Amino acid sequence: MEPRHPLDAFFAEHIPLTQAMGLHVAGRDAGGLRLAAPLAPNLNDKGTAFAGSLAAIVTLAGWALTTLVLREAGIEDAQVAVGRAETDYRRPVRSTLLADCRQPPPAEVERFLDAYRSRGRARWELEIVLMQDDAIAVLQRARYHAWRAVGSGDG
Numbered sequence: 035m036e037p038r039h040p041l042d043a044f045f046a047e048h049i050p051l052t053q054a055m056g057l058h059v060a061g062r063d064a065g066g067l068r069l070a071a072p073l074a075p076n077l078n079d080k081g082t083a084f085a086g087s088l089a090a091i092v093t094l095a096g097w098a099l100t101t102l103v104l105r106e107a108g109i110e111d112a113q114v115a116v117g118r119a120e121t122d123y124r125r126p127v128r129s130t131l132l133a134d135c136r137q138p139p140p141a142e143v144e145r146f147l148d149a150y151r152s153r154g155r156a157r158w159e160l161e162i163v164l165m166q167d168d169a170i171a172v173l174q175r176a177r178y179h180a181w182r183a184v185g186s187g188d189g
Contacts, residue, residue, distance in 0.1 A: 041098055049094070055087055057094065066137040067099040072130055083127035092162040092174040093119060095135040099160065100178040103137070107147050112180045117157065119176035127164065127171045135162045146180075154182035 039059035045052035052058075060070035069091055076087035093116055104112045137143065138158060149156035157179045164172035 041102070045094075051090060052094070055090065057091060059098065060132065062102060064137065067095060067102060067135045069095045069098060069133045069135075070130060073128070076131060080126070081128070083131055085123060087131065088123065088127060088164060088172050089121055089174075091131050091133040092121065092135075092164055092172055093176065095133040095162045096160045096174070096176050096178050099135040099137060100158070100180060103143060103146070104150065104180060109147070109150060111183045112150065113183050114178060114180050117177045117179045119174055121172065121174045123172055125166055125169060125171045127166050129166065131164060133162055133164045133172075135160055150180055150182075156180050 039062070042058050045057060054075060055071045056075050057069055057071040059067065061068040071087065071091055073083060076083050078084040096116060096119075097114055100114045101112070104110075104114070138146070138160070142158065146156045146158045157177055159175065159177050162172075162174040162176065163170050
């Protein structure tokens, strides 16, 4: 199957776990980014989504949004990583895993991009949710860091 989004190809090549999970970009708009993965390869012994899969998809959603915001601003040389994450598992997930990372307001996006452009590094806080039956099943609040790759130009 052809990747549906350019990040799907990156995931396939650089993060093998995403292939085992069946993870892919399900949407991107001004409001944020959605990652999806089917339940079947992410099951635990209770017939619900494995907490490790839930942690992976919400963490990757924050990484992916941060990476895309930088790329959409013409910054291709950034390295991105999660620095801190607090994940609250509120209820079992019994269906497709859908992680939504909300894009911060435009002023926050500009602050993040300006910091990167001026100092070669930036960080911001993101909130990622995974819903089940119209209620939050997983909530992650995380800090993502971006820095200029060694030996790169001004981005």
